Amino acid sequence: EAGVTQFPSHSVIEKGQTVTLRCDPISGHDNLYWYRRVMGKEIKFLLHFVKESKQDESGMPNNRFLAERTGGTYSTLKVQPAELEDSGVYFCASSQARDSLNEQYFGPGTRLTVT
Amino acid sequence: TQLLEQSPQFLSIQEGENLTVYCNSSSVFSSLQWYRQEPGEGPVLLVTVVTGGEVKKLKRLTFQFGDARKDSSLHITAAQPGDTGLYLCAGAGQAGTALIFGKGTTLSVSS
Numbered sequence: 001e002a003g004v005t006q007f008p009s010h011s012v013i014e015k016g017q018t019v020t021l022r023c024d025p026i027s028g029h030d031n032l033y034w035y036r037r038v039m040g041k042e043i044k045f046l047l048h049f050v051k052e053s054k055q056d057e058s059g060m061p062n063n064r065f066l067a068e069r070t071g072g073t074y075s076t077l078k079v080q081p082a083e084l085e086d087s088g089v090y091f092c093a094s095s096q097a098r099d100s101l102n103e104q105y106f107g108p109g110t111r112l113t114v115t
Numbered sequence: 116t117q118l119l120e121q122s123p124q125f126l127s128i129q130e131g132e133n134l135t136v137y138c139n140s141s142s143v144f145s146s147l148q149w150y151r152q153e154p155g156e157g158p159v160l161l162v163t164v165v166t167g168g169e170v171k172k173l174k175r176l177t178f179q180f181g182d183a184r185k186d187s188s189l190h191i192t193a194a195q196p197g198d199t200g201l202y203l204c205a206g207a208g209q210a211g212t213a214l215i216f217g218k219g220t221t222l223s224v225s226s
Contacts (some may be wrong), residue, residue: 002125004157006157009155011203019120031211033213033214035214035216041218042216042217042218042219043205043214043216044204044216045213045214045215048211048212048213050211055211055213056157056213059213088208091157091158093157093214094192095210097211098210099209099210100209100210101146101163101165101207102145102146102148102207102208102210102211102212103148103160103163103210103212104148104160105160106150106158106160107157107161108156108157109156113121
């Protein structure tokens with residue numbers, strides 16, 4: 001069974017540009033999460049999809065971040081326009097809908113550098 | 116705001132030594148998960164502890180959940196160079212909620 005995949009693995013963009021990150025969850029996982037780790041800090045939650053619906057987006061930093069999960073399969077996270085403080089590693093995770101243990105499986109992450 | 120304090124932040128030991136990593140919070144969690152992360156990869160789930168006082172073993176790794184489900188520890192016996200990596204604890208609420216992560220413990224085991 002394929003794990004969570006993310007694309008690209010690295011992205012270097014200039015301040016003011018736009019970047020779109022993609023996540024493909026484990027097949028059959030209804031829950032999809034985005035997290036971010038900035039340098040020196042802990043991994044922090046951004047938002048959570050259940051199928052195609054946003055269940056919780058309380059961790060989204062501001063309206064420059066837009067996440068979608070059309071069709072309830074893969075998800076995209078767009079940052080527009082990017083700022084220096086958006087640099088970090090963006091992780092996607094997925095879990096089964098009825099997993100009472102809330103065990104989440106992570107992708108390899110996308111390292112975003114804004115210069 | 117729920118917080119997980121993880122200690123120590125860095126640990127450098129010799130092969131064969133034992134070590135313990137701690138994860139503490141003032142909040143109660145439904146479960147607590149331990150992950151290991153290698154450079155360039157995402158966190159890989161090692162174990163989930165659910166019941167207060169629960170102890171789980173994974174080869175030379177022993178995980179314990181505190182009685183009050185607010186804290187946890189990871190003990191490694193006779194550390195090997197292959198144990199080198201970043202160890203993360205994450206508190207979980209009920210199913211379908213976000214994980215709360217500690218900052219992690221970077222372990223380096225030299226031969």
